[in-house]
Amino acid sequence: MMAAVLEAPGKMTLQEVDDPICLDGGLILKVEACSICSTDVKMLRDGQRDLVYPRILGHEISGIVYERGGVGPEVGERVQVFPGVFCGRCPSCRRGAENQCENVQIFGFNLDGGFAEYLQVPGDSVRNGGVNLIPDGVKFEEAALAEPLACCINAQELVGVGDGDSVLIFGAGPAGNLHAMLARERSASTVAIAETLEGRVDLARSSGADQVVNSKREDLRERAMEMTDGRGFDVIILASRDVAVDDDLLFLLAPRGRLSVFSGLPRNLAAPRLDLNHIHYRENLIVGSYGCTSAQNKAALELISSGSFDVGWLITERVSLGEISRGMEHAERREGLKSMVTEFGR
Ligand SMILES: [Zn+2]
Ligand SMILES: [Zn+2]
DSSP states (O other), rough: OOEEEEETEEEEEEEEEEOOOOTTTTTEEEEEEEOHHHHHHHHHHHOOOOOSHHHHEOOOEEEEEEEESSSSSOOTTTEOHHHHHHSSSSSSTTTTTTGGGGTTTETTBOOOOOOOOOOEOOOHHTTTTTTOOOOOOOOOOOOHHHHHHHHHHHHHHHTTOOOEEEEEEEOOOOHHHHHHHHHHTTOOOEEEEEEHHHHHHEEEEGGGGEEEETTSOOOOOHHHHHEEETTEEEEEEEEEEOOSSSSHHHHEEEEEEEEEEOSOOOOGSOOOOOOOHHHHTTEEEEEEEOOHHHHHHHHHHHHHHHHHHHHOEEEEEEEGGGHHHHHHHHHHHTSEEEEEEEEEEO
8 A cells, every 4th residue: 555654753755565455353444534733743753652663654643344243343443543542450440540651552653644545444443433434424534533623622622621621722723613612512701812923813714713812023921811800821832843831921811720742742842931829829730631542532523524623624634645744844844734635545
């Protein structure tokens, strides 16, 4: 089969590789859509903590069951796969935090992923509910976005976005827009996005956010206080890799306000100096999030299938597997939003 193989940082080539074999209890999927995540771009350029080379990247995957190892969906069924293959036995798994599983394997990280004609799905994935049927009427490319949406659900559950919360999201990339739509879905009272790229400010107006602020041109602190009657936001979500967590940022939080560190940060921003007394007096909470659980993945696919949560508009570039570099560049330029591989033929 054809696959885009990353051999080392910066070295991804399209090549013919052996067709994957169907494992006992597992599946082979014919991949129909695999979206490009900013993590893929990061892995292509710099590597990543959980990445093992050589590797076929791609963890936002949907496809058709092509071969079946005895259990799970039938050949020909349309499915979306949760990218984590977890053990189900370790303390994290037993507490429902599968994404923190100490034995986890992840498509596109330490298992081959979806930038290929076929995907090998291990039996553990099928057994542990990692393979989800796509309801009629939902396109493969929409279903592939269940995974990034699920990551947003994980973050918003951990940071507790709920009824009446005012929410400020930094970054109007695909994740920032999904966060805005999701916060609305979770009955936030006010949803605002701060973004520095003008093109993305314009695009983010389709997210349903009440306000999209160009934080390069406008005084964000002033605008934030205007929007929240001087209290600050109940929740801030960092869906951008270039926001510093500092005292100025914490100032935008209301008393008991919560901060979600959703994006991984570059080294120069990952070790901030903070006035912990500010956190002490105002009872602020800072919580990270990384990936999602299979239950959150199912919830995301259900939300997309409900018909009231449109993710299709986020796809601004479709490429074939042979054009994957163009897709990566689209993601990296940050002019549009999501790019997606939608053709896998030779
Ligand atoms: Zn992703
Ligand atoms: Zn585990």
